[in-house]
Amino acid sequence: MENGRMKNGHDSVTVVAGGAGFIGSHLCQALLDKGQQVLCIDNLQTCRPVNLKQLKGQPGFSFIRADIVDPLPLSVYEYAGRITRIYNLACAASPPQYQADPEHTMLTNVMGADRLLRLAEETGARFLLSSTSEVYGDPEAHPQHEDYRGWVNCTGPRACYDEGKRAAEAMAFDFARMGRAEVRVARLFNTYGPQMHPDDGRVVSNLVCQALSGSDITIYGDGSQTRSFCYISDMVEGLIRLMERDDMPHSPVNLGNPDEYTISELLEQVIALTGSNAPVIHKPLPVDDPRRRRPDIGRAKALLDWAPQVPLKEGLAATCRWFAKELGVDRRSRALHEADRPIATVALG
Amino acid sequence: MENGRMKNGHDSVTVVAGGAGFIGSHLCQALLDKGQQVLCIDNLQTCRPVNLKQLKGQPGFSFIRADIVDPLPLSVYEYAGRITRIYNLACAASPPQYQADPEHTMLTNVMGADRLLRLAEETGARFLLSSTSEVYGDPEAHPQHEDYRGWVNCTGPRACYDEGKRAAEAMAFDFARMGRAEVRVARLFNTYGPQMHPDDGRVVSNLVCQALSGSDITIYGDGSQTRSFCYISDMVEGLIRLMERDDMPHSPVNLGNPDEYTISELLEQVIALTGSNAPVIHKPLPVDDPRRRRPDIGRAKALLDWAPQVPLKEGLAATCRWFAKELGVDRRSRALHEADRPIATVALG
Numbered sequence: 001m002e003n004g005r006m007k008n009g010h011d012s013v014t015v016v017a018g019g020a021g022f023i024g025s026h027l028c029q030a031l032l033d034k035g036q037q038v039l040c041i042d043n044l045q046t047c048r049p050v051n052l053k054q055l056k057g058q059p060g061f062s063f064i065r066a067d068i069v070d071p072l073p074l075s076v077y078e079y080a081g082r083i084t085r086i087y088n089l090a091c092a093a094s095p096p097q098y099q100a101d102p103e104h105t106m107l108t109n110v111m112g113a114d115r116l117l118r119l120a121e122e123t124g125a126r127f128l129l130s131s132t133s134e135v136y137g138d139p140e141a142h143p144q145h146e147d148y149r150g151w152v153n154c155t156g157p158r159a160c161y162d163e164g165k166r167a168a169e170a171m172a173f174d175f176a177r178m179g180r181a182e183v184r185v186a187r188l189f190n191t192y193g194p195q196m197h198p199d200d201g202r203v204v205s206n207l208v209c210q211a212l213s214g215s216d217i218t219i220y221g222d223g224s225q226t227r228s229f230c231y232i233s234d235m236v237e238g239l240i241r242l243m244e245r246d247d248m249p250h251s252p253v254n255l256g257n258p259d260e261y262t263i264s265e266l267l268e269q270v271i272a273l274t275g276s277n278a279p280v281i282h283k284p285l286p287v288d289d290p291r292r293r294r295p296d297i298g299r300a301k302a303l304l305d306w307a308p309q310v311p312l313k314e315g316l317a318a319t320c321r322w323f324a325k326e327l328g329v330d331r332r333s334r335a336l337h338e339a340d341r342p343i344a345t346v347a348l349g
Numbered sequence: 350m351e352n353g354r355m356k357n358g359h360d361s362v363t364v365v366a367g368g369a370g371f372i373g374s375h376l377c378q379a380l381l382d383k384g385q386q387v388l389c390i391d392n393l394q395t396c397r398p399v400n401l402k403q404l405k406g407q408p409g410f411s412f413i414r415a416d417i418v419d420p421l422p423l424s425v426y427e428y429a430g431r432i433t434r435i436y437n438l439a440c441a442a443s444p445p446q447y448q449a450d451p452e453h454t455m456l457t458n459v460m461g462a463d464r465l466l467r468l469a470e471e472t473g474a475r476f477l478l479s480s481t482s483e484v485y486g487d488p489e490a491h492p493q494h495e496d497y498r499g500w501v502n503c504t505g506p507r508a509c510y511d512e513g514k515r516a517a518e519a520m521a522f523d524f525a526r527m528g529r530a531e532v533r534v535a536r537l538f539n540t541y542g543p544q545m546h547p548d549d550g551r552v553v554s555n556l557v558c559q560a561l562s563g564s565d566i567t568i569y570g571d572g573s574q575t576r577s578f579c580y581i582s583d584m585v586e587g588l589i590r591l592m593e594r595d596d597m598p599h600s601p602v603n604l605g606n607p608d609e610y611t612i613s614e615l616l617e618q619v620i621a622l623t624g625s626n627a628p629v630i631h632k633p634l635p636v637d638d639p640r641r642r643r644p645d646i647g648r649a650k651a652l653l654d655w656a657p658q659v660p661l662k663e664g665l666a667a668t669c670r671w672f673a674k675e676l677g678v679d680r681r682s683r684a685l686h687e688a689d690r691p692i693a694t695v696a697l698g
Contacts, residue, residue, distance in 0.1 A: 106459065106523075114455075149499075157523075159519035159523075160519055167516040170503050
């Protein structure tokens with residue numbers, strides 16, 4: 001199709017909304033590495049400013065500070081004739097962040113998606129929504145296949161995010177069904193790696209930062225709840241493959257690592273890597289916290305020939321090294337030193 | 350609380366968004382009958398204009414034509430100091446109507462709820478969201494209790510409505526938890542009665558109008574799917590009781606009639622009342638059409654001392670009489686004549 005052919009044109013521009021965030025900044029870098037022009041739109045609500053600084057100096061990168069809840073600024077439309085791809089990764093993604101202003105979270109998901117879908121309609125660009133495993137809520141089906149409809153409490157404190165993403169998916173597929181835009185919907189499971197925000201409240205960054213800094217290590221509940229952790233380079237590769245796959249059915253696609261760990265097992269690995277002997281304290285599980293989370297990635301394998309390549313131990317070592325440097329903390333563990341080799345696809349830092 | 354005491358003040362105003370629609374117009378009439386001042390806000394998208402005309406002549410009734418997707422017009426704010434109650438019933442509610450412009454349906458639910466919640470925050474008014482049994486999707490639990498989280502396809506053609514309402518519930522309870530507004534959320538199950546739109550595509554109006562006019566009677570699927578039909582006067586009473594109940598927990602409340610009928614049983618009753626001998630034709634079930642629907646109304650009984658009073662046969666007779674008059678069709682059946690007595694709480698017509 002025409003967009004597919006245009007994507008390699010020298011003038012074509014890829015929009016990354018939320019491009020200053022954790023996943024967004026890695027995606028921007030990967031696109032720049034492929035020689036693409038990138039227009040990053042971000043309100044800088046939850047980003048690490050240095051992520052953006054590293055991108056700003058590079059040829060082909062442009063930045064517009066804007067909140068997609070508001071009408072898009074006119075400066076975006078200066079690129080309109082050249083926009084062929086729109087990635088929407090804009091939304092605070094960890095519970096403490098997205099619950100701080102739940103109204104804004106909901107509007108980011110719904111109004112934001114609507115504004116970017118309209119931009120896709122106006123420009124003929126292909127649109128990719130980064131949705132979330134949270135659309136499955138606290139799942140009763142395991143692992144989670146895309147056809148599982150979820151177990152989401154639509155009246156609870158996580159609903160601003162979970163239901164916002166579900167609503168955004170609904171809008172995206174309506175645009176697709178009506179022929180208004182060509183859309184892709186990725187459901188992202190837990191993702192980790194360098195350039196995470198140390199304070200974003202996600203489990204990997206929490207445990208690694210606490211272990212490295214020697215402060216108490218917090219486990220919510222008894223640590224038996226499970227998650228599946230996808231290294232950032234695998235996630236970025238999956239997103240790009242999904243965006244570039246032509247003739248997609250109107251279906252969401254899970255992206256995540258199907259290797260499932262309990263939080264206690266994750267902690268063991270973090271302790272082994274960091275040599276931490278900090279005390280572990282237990283706090284109550286948050287309301288509606290999911291007990292289990294593991295993606296069925298059969299659809300991504302079949303349609304995108306994609307599967308994660310980086311095992312947890314390897315990705316976690318790279319993440320610990322990065323956080324150690326970021327926090328100015330000595331690497332305490334021989335394991336961390338031994339694991340000190342670059343992962344080919346780590347984009348930045 | 351203060352709002353509760355103010356509600357009978359002569360100057361206080363109750364906003365009814367969607368007040369020109371089927372349920373909205375009955376609600377406006379019931380409030381006027383109680384001597385209240387009513388400000389109806391409606392975009393007239395799906396209403397019968399005569400519903401509004403009947404209201405307009407009455408003292409205490411005001412009307413502003415506006416779409417709650419857009420910023421509220423300044424004329425609404427002229428009432429701001431007096432607004433103590435806001436009912437949000439604004440949204441196209443039958444699949445053919447809400448699927449005609451799914452983007453608008455989603456934004457009506459999400460942006461509309463946000464604008465009216467902000468109006469509630471600004472005025473200190475109590476806010477009631479009319480949500481829907483559609484938040485349960487095609488339910489696997491039966492009957493549906495408020496704690497059941499639903500089985501909704503968030504990527505399908507009904508999602509603009511179902512997910513829009515789920516998102517609106519999420520926003521409402523976020524406003525409540527943050528102390529920004531006092532909210533009530535009603536989940537309305539199928540409601541029927543006089544002043545339904547003959548063309549809105551809902552099963553009661555479809556069957557009654559087809560039977561009365563002698564055209565082919567359409568049954569989707571084999572007619573074994575079930576619904577529970579609540580007569581309009583019962584629904585209006587439930588809405589008002591929910592709004593006026595003080596000290597509500599942050600919980601949605603089902604409102605509907607728990608008497609469950611298959612569509613074939615409904616058709617039998619319609620044929621018995623109308624004497625129709627029109628041929629019955631079967632069409633395929635729409636995508637994601639729920640197989641069963643019956644409210645658990647234990648919470649409404651406990652908190653509101655409310656339960657439906659009008660049995661289907663009686664409500665259906667009143668509805669058939671009204672449609673017969675509306676369509677200018679002779680009453681064909683002795684049963685319809687015999688049932689020709691007023692239901693005390695039918696508000697209009």
